[in-house]
Every structure is written in C-alpha cells, then in structure tokens.
Amino acid sequence: MRSCCSNEDGMTAEMIANLPASGAPAGPLDVVVLGGGGHVGLPLSLAFAKAGLRVGIVDIAEATMVQIGRGEMPFLEAGADQLLGELLPTGRIELSTSAEMLRRTRQVVVVVGTPIDEFLNPSMTVFERTVEQIFPHLQPGTLVVLRSTVYPGTSEYMASALEARSCNVDVAFCPERIAEGHALEELSSLPQIVGSDNSAAGDRAEKLFRSLTSDIIRVSTKEAELAKLFTNAWRYIKFAAANQFFAIAHSAGVDYDRVQHAIRTDYPRAKDLPSPGLAAGPCLLKDTMQLAAFTSDHFQLGQSAMQVNEGLPAYMVEAMERRYGSLRGRTIGLLGMAFKAESDDIRSSLSYKLRKLLMWSGARVLCTDPYVADPRLVPLDQAIAEAEILVVGVPHRVYRDAKLGDRELVDIWGALGGIRL
Numbered sequence: 001m002r003s004c005c006s007n008e009d010g011m012t013a014e015m016i017a018n019l020p021a022s023g024a025p026a027g028p029l030d031v032v033v034l035g036g037g038g039h040v041g042l043p044l045s046l047a048f049a050k051a052g053l054r055v056g057i058v059d060i061a062e063a064t065m066v067q068i069g070r071g072e073m074p075f076l077e078a079g080a081d082q083l084l085g086e087l088l089p090t091g092r093i094e095l096s097t098s099a100e101m102l103r104r105t106r107q108v109v110v111v112v113g114t115p116i117d118e119f120l121n122p123s124m125t126v127f128e129r130t131v132e133q134i135f136p137h138l139q140p141g142t143l144v145v146l147r148s149t150v151y152p153g154t155s156e157y158m159a160s161a162l163e164a165r166s167c168n169v170d171v172a173f174c175p176e177r178i179a180e181g182h183a184l185e186e187l188s189s190l191p192q193i194v195g196s197d198n199s200a201a202g203d204r205a206e207k208l209f210r211s212l213t214s215d216i217i218r219v220s221t222k223e224a225e226l227a228k229l230f231t232n233a234w235r236y237i238k239f240a241a242a243n244q245f246f247a248i249a250h251s252a253g254v255d256y257d258r259v260q261h262a263i264r265t266d267y268p269r270a271k272d273l274p275s276p277g278l279a280a281g282p283c284l285l286k287d288t289m290q291l292a293a294f295t296s297d298h299f300q301l302g303q304s305a306m307q308v309n310e311g312l313p314a315y316m317v318e319a320m321e322r323r324y325g326s327l328r329g330r331t332i333g334l335l336g337m338a339f340k341a342e343s344d345d346i347r348s349s350l351s352y353k354l355r356k357l358l359m360w361s362g363a364r365v366l367c368t369d370p371y372v373a374d375p376r377l378v379p380l381d382q383a384i385a386e387a388e389i390l391v392v393g394v395p396h397r398v399y400r401d402a403k404l405g406d407r408e409l410v411d412i413w414g415a416l417g418g419i420r421l
C-alpha cells in the first residue's frame with residue numbers, strides 16, 4: 001500500500017521531502033480524485049476534505065503535486081490558498097502520483113483532462129488509458145464517478161470496459177459545472193447533476209455529492225453527458241451571437257454600445273445578451289466540438305459559433321488596420337493574456353491568437369498580464385509607456401484603475417470605456 005510519504009508511489013526523493021509530514025496513517029480513504037491536481041480536481045478535493053472526508057489526490061503532474069504538498073495552489077481559485085493551508089495539517093488530504101492509491105478507497109472520481117485532437121474530435125485515448133491505469137487497483141464494489149466533460153456514451157464505455165476486465169464496479173457521471181475561479185462557492189451553491197444507469201450507482205453518487213450540496217438532479221448517464229455539453233455549447237453560442245451582432249453593427253458604421261443599450265434596457269427577455277468579447281478558454285470551444293463530432297449534421301450552429309468566436313481576433317486586426325492604417329512597425333500594448341478576467345489560465349486564450357495576428361501584420365506587440373507567468377510578457381507600465389495603441393485582451397479589474405494616458409484604447413468588451421474598434 002502506498003501513500004504520500006512512501007517512495008513506492010512514483011515520486012522522487014526530493015519531491016517526497018517536499019511533501020508535508022501529515023503523520024496520517026495509510027488507512028482507508030473516503031474518496032480518491034484522479035486528476036485531482038487540476039482546475040476541477042483540486043477544488044473538488046478541497047471541498048470534499050472541508051466536508052470532513054478523507055481525500056486522496058492522484059495526479060501524474062509531479063511538479064504540481066509537490067507544489068500542492070507545500071501548501072501552494074498551482075492556479076488562481078478564490079479561497080483555495082487558505083483552505084489548502086488549513087486542510088493539509090489535518091491529514092485529511094493525501095497526495096500521490098500513482099493510481100495504486102485507489103486500492104485504499106471504494107469511491108473514485110475521475111477528472112482528467114479531455115482534449116479534442118487536431119481534427120477537433122474528442123480524443124478517444126484518454127479513457128482507454130484511464131481504464132488501463134485504474135482497473136488493476138479498483139476494489140470490488142467501487143463507485144467510479146466520471147466528472148470530466150465527456151463525449152456522449154463515454155460513461156457506458158467505461159462501465160463496459162471495466163466489466164470486461166472483471167471489475168465489479170458502479171459507474172456514474174456527475175459533471176462539473178463550476179466557473180473557474182468560483183469553484184469553492186459554486187460546488188455548494190449549484191445543483192449537482194447525477195447521471196446513472198442503475199439506481200445503486202445513482203444512489204451512491206448522490207450520497208457522495210450530498211456532502212457538498214443538498215440540491216441533486218437525477219438523470220441517466222447519457223442525459224447527464226448531453227446536459228453538460230449543451231450547457232457549454234449554449235453559452236458559447238450566446239457569446240457568438242453577441243460577437244456577430246457587434247460585427248454587423250460595426251461594419252454598418254453603427255455604434256454597437258447604443259444598440260446593446262437599447263436591446264437590454266428594462267427588457268427582461270434580452271438581459272442575458274452578453275457583451276462582445278474574446279470568448280475562449282479550455283471548455284467552451286472544445287465541448288461545442290465534442291457535440292459537433294456526436295451529431296450526424298455536425299452541429300452547424302456550433303460550427304458557426306466557432307467561426308464567429310475564433311474569427312473575432314482577425315476581425316479586430318482588420319478593423320484596426322482600417323482605423324489606424326498599416327500596423328507595420330507600430331507598437332501595440334495587449335492588456336490581459338488569460339482567457340478571462342481575474343484568471344491566470346491561458347488555455348485556448350484568444351489573446352494569444354490576437355498577439356500572433358498583430359505580429360503577422362508587422363506590429364511590435366507588448367503583452368502584459370498581472371496573473372500570467374510568461375517570460376514574454378512585460379510590466380503594465382512598460383506596455384503603457386511604449387505603446388501607441390492599447391488593446392484589451394481581457395478586462396482584468398486592475399486595468400480599470402490604471403492610468404492609461406492618452407493612448408488609443410481598443411476595447412472590444414466595452415469594459416474600460418475605450419472605443420470598441
């Protein structure tokens with residue numbers, strides 16, 4: 001049996017030395033979270049531990065695990081730094097890079113990443129590998145909860161693949177619906193969808209998540225899988241609608257701020273129209289493409305949303321060239337490189353696409369972000385001092401109070417009071 005303090009669990013001596021000596025015996029764990037060092041897995045693990053459960057975190061990202069063991073969050077998440085610091089000394093959290101830790105539990109939650117491949121299709125290998133990784137260590141009668149966002153039918157696939165390897169387990173699908181940065185609050189305030197194809201698996205998964213919320217919605221696994229994908233695709237399409245409305249008005253020489261104000265003001269049915277902006281991040285595009293791969297007509301509405309949202313940086317550069325003339329040799333400051341405000345997550349951030357297109361147009365681009373660690377970035381002061389034109393990539397709050405001087409400010413979000421384009 002391996003624990004966070006054992007050198008049998010795949011961690012190097014230096015890493016083990018960095019882990020906290022919780023003194024916890026290698027006893028049973030209430031739940032083990034596979035992929036527990038990630039943006040979904042870690043807040044979930046902390047929430048379970050806060051609720052009193054003994055939690056094992058298994059993750060193959062060794063450096064991340066060492067960081068967590070030192071009490072440092074690997075990414076921004078409101079309230080998580082403090083909670084991690086409070087929980088580590090209790091011994092209710094244990095860390096391992098090896099799936100052998102699964103031997104110590106009857107409840108496993110799988111939240112590994114689910115990327116799409118170069119064809120914009122869901123990667124099939126993730127769960128094939130996961131099955132091979134976990135099945136030798138599963139105790140008979142274990143509850144396996146899938147929490148990653150998955151291609152419809154993945155839960156059924158997992159159940160039958162584990163059964164074919166003589167694993168007598170219950171499988172449920174319980175999607176994560178938090179917004180990054182707000183996980184700890186939303187894990188208890190949002191209803192939890194519990195998808196299962198037999199009542200035993202559903203009852204057990206419901207009991208596990210009742211440690212976080214009393215609000216449970218029971219459906220089948222495929223209903224839950226579609227519910228999660230539809231939720232993200234719906235959000236992605238709403239952003240695309242706003243971005244397309246903006247482009248229509250802008251191309252016609254109409255001030256979109258005034259149009260948006262007219263639409264939304266005291267009109268409840270249009271209150272949910274988002275502002276235009278760089279709609280990006282690790283989930284919305286990926287999950288819309290998972291849905292496109294699932295349907296026989298390839299989900300044309302979702303494909304169109306992708307073209308609109310992913311095309312916005314190019315639209316912005318073209319509009320800037322029309323407004324300012326050639327950008328060749330001009331210095332442009334790009335404010336905000338994360339995929340959304342108040343985040344340090346740059347996965348699929350459209351600010352990076354914008355940077356690339358601006359550079360292709362010949363501009364010198366000075367990128368800045370207070371949260372993102374990237375050696376190519378410069379301090380905000382330098383970007384403001386040297387740039388002729390400032391462009392808002394994402395509207396972090398800090399920019400609202402920054403003295404941007406008399407620089408031209410391009411703000412597609414309409415958040416900082418500059419021109420949209």
Ligand SMILES: NC(=O)c1ccc[n+]([C@@H]2O[C@H](COP(=O)([O-])OP(=O)(O)OC[C@H]3O[C@@H](n4cnc5c(N)ncnc54)[C@H](O)[C@@H]3O)[C@@H](O)[C@H]2O)c1
Pocket residue numbers: 034035036037038039040041058059060061064111112113114130133147148149150176177178179180282283
């Ligand atoms: N990020 C979000 O806001 C969010 C919200 C809802 C759902 N989701 C979904 O949750 C899933 C995870 O997303 P994420 O943002 O947490 O990704 P992430 O990359 O931050 O975390 C995934 C973690 O899994 C680990 N991992 C990968 N393969 C592993 C393996 N075989 N064994 C052990 N650990 C392994 C990685 O090292 C990483 O730490 C995805 O399916 C995503 O679509 C994400």
